[in-house]
Amino acid sequence: MTEHIREVFWLTDHNKNEMLYISPGYEEIWGRTCESLYASPRSWLDSIHPEDRMKVLDAALQKQVNGLYDEEYRIVRPEGTIRWIWDRAFPIHDASGAVYRIAGIAEDITVRKLAEDEVLKLNEDLEQRVQRRTRDLEAVVRELKREITERQRIEQVLRETEEGFRCLAEATFEAITVTENGKVLHANHRFAEMFGYGLEKLIGMPSIDFHPPEHRDRVMQMNLSRDQSTYTAMCLRKDGSTFFAEIRG
Known part of the structure; x- marks a missing residue:
């Protein structure tokens, strides 16, 4: 998460x-x-x-x-x-x-x-000894170029x-969706697993359908409220089972 x-x-x-x-x-x-x-x-x-x-x-x-x-x-x-x-x-x-x-x-x-600053200081010292350690310095430069x-x-x-x-x-373990006009535009795999749907099935679904009918009025009110960006609500899986989740945004 x-x-x-x-x-x-x-x-x-x-x-x-x-x-x-x-x-x-x-x-x-x-x-x-x-x-x-x-x-x-x-x-x-x-x-x-x-x-x-x-x-x-x-x-x-x-x-x-x-x-x-x-x-x-x-x-x-x-x-x-x-x-x-x-x-x-x-x-x-x-x-x-x-x-x-x-x-x-x-x-x-x-x-x-801070480490890069330290590397710069070390490089200044290396330049003073470049004649004695040419091969070692070339190896360091090659590795830096590879990383860059x-x-x-x-x-x-x-x-x-x-x-x-x-x-x-x-990249996160949090269930994430992006909606427009109450319908799902994007969803990650964690959201699909949590609610029991395939990703393709989720696209276009009304987001309110992820809550039991008796809780939907409250969820809609919370979504419209500017006073609270995070709240707890009951959610509805595809198989009809329910669970509580913390909702943000």
Whole structure:
């Protein structure tokens, strides 16, 4: 489930005016509550280091809608400490093909960035001894190039595929669906297993059908309420059995 992974999974409307979902890892990494971000989506921008803020904002506006958004930047936590973030985003299209959601995943890469700084310092020392250790240095360079090429290959696949969002959803143990006008547009395998349907059968189903008839009025009211983004409701499997689940977004 997204509550138990290190990365932060997020979902916004295409205009970036509303934060539709943010996983609990946000509170650990950013040092701010999820509720504060729901109440003020701009606080995400305000938390970015001033030297990185405009670069990130320009990239978000220009690249997120076409799946090319892939940024590393610094944030400043409330107590003043700085962390490095690796942030990626992918568009979600509605039935007509228009972008109506942006999904993304952010990761704390502070340890890696500090390690890279240390590597740079070590490289400066290596350059002073290059004449005595040429063969060893060449081996290090080859390994670094191999690692960089592999990372670039993986990132290129993520940028070019419309399956980016599905990859993110399937990487978690949480049951995830994306709906439009009350009907399922996307669902991950965990959701299908939980409710006992095949993935193809889920597409187009009314989301309210996943609850017993006597609970549907309450679920619809909770979905329409702006005061509560998380609530517990009874759910209905294909075989008629029921269970309680925590619903977000």
